Amino acid sequence: MLSKTIQEALNAQIGLEAASSQAYLAMASWADIQPGLQGVSEFFYKQSDEERVHMLKLIKFVNERGGFGIVPHLGQPIITFQSIKRVFEEFLAHEIKVSESINDLVHMALQEKDYATHNFLQWYVSEQIEEERLARTLNEKLEMIGEDKSGLYLFDRDILNFRLQISGGGGGGRGGH
Numbered sequence: 001m002l003s004k005t006i007q008e009a010l011n012a013q014i015g016l017e018a019a020s021s022q023a024y025l026a027m028a029s030w031a032d033i034q035p036g037l038q039g040v041s042e043f044f045y046k047q048s049d050e051e052r053v054h055m056l057k058l059i060k061f062v063n064e065r066g067g068f069g070i071v072p073h074l075g076q077p078i079i080t081f082q083s084i085k086r087v088f089e090e091f092l093a094h095e096i097k098v099s100e101s102i103n104d105l106v107h108m109a110l111q112e113k114d115y116a117t118h119n120f121l122q123w124y125v126s127e128q129i130e131e132e133r134l135a136r137t138l139n140e141k142l143e144m145i146g147e148d149k150s151g152l153y154l155f156d157r158d159i160l161n162f163r164l165q166i167s168g169g170g171g172g173g174r175g176g177h
C-alpha cells in the first residue's frame with residue numbers, strides 16, 4: 001500500500017510525464033509545418049508517445065499498489081519556437097527537470113522505506129540517463145552545425161537514427177515494466 005506522501009508524489013510525476021508528452025507533441029507539430037524538418041517532427045511525435053507510455057506505467061503502478069492514479073489537468077505547452085535550436089534547448093531543459101523530479105522521488109521512496117516504489121523507479125532512472133544523453137548530443141550537434149543549411153539537412157535526415165543509436169529507440173522497450 002502506498003503512503004499518502006508517496007501517492008501524491010507519484011501523481012505529481014504522472015502530471016509531469018503528461019506535460020512532457022504535450023510539450024513534445026507541440027514541438028512535433030511546430031516542426032511539421034516548417035520546411036525541411038520532417039525528421040525532427042517525427043522524432044518529437046515519437047518522444048511524445050514515449051512520455052505517454054511513461055505516464056501510463058505510473059498510473060497503473062499507483063492503482064496496483066492500492067492508490068488512485070489521477071489523470072492530470074494540463075495547460076497548453078509552448079507551441080511556437082524561434083528556431084530549431086530553441087526547440088532542442090527546451091527539450092534538454094525539460095529532461096533535466098524530469099530527472100531531478102525522479103531523483104527526488106527515489107530519495108523519498110528510500111526515506112519512507114517504500115522499496116517496491118524504489119524498485120519501480122529504477123526504470124525511470126535509467127530512462128532519464130538515456131534521454132538526457134540524447135538531448136545533450138543533439139544540442140551539441142546543432143551547436144556544431146550553426147547556420148550551415150546542409151548540416152541541418154543531414155541532422156534532420158539522420159535524427160531518427162541518432163535516436164536509435166543513443167537510446168535504443170526508447171519508450172518502454174528497455175528493461176522491464
Ligand code: OFO
Pocket residue numbers: 017020050051054094095098127128131
Ligand atoms: Fe519521461 O522520460 Fe524523459 O521526460
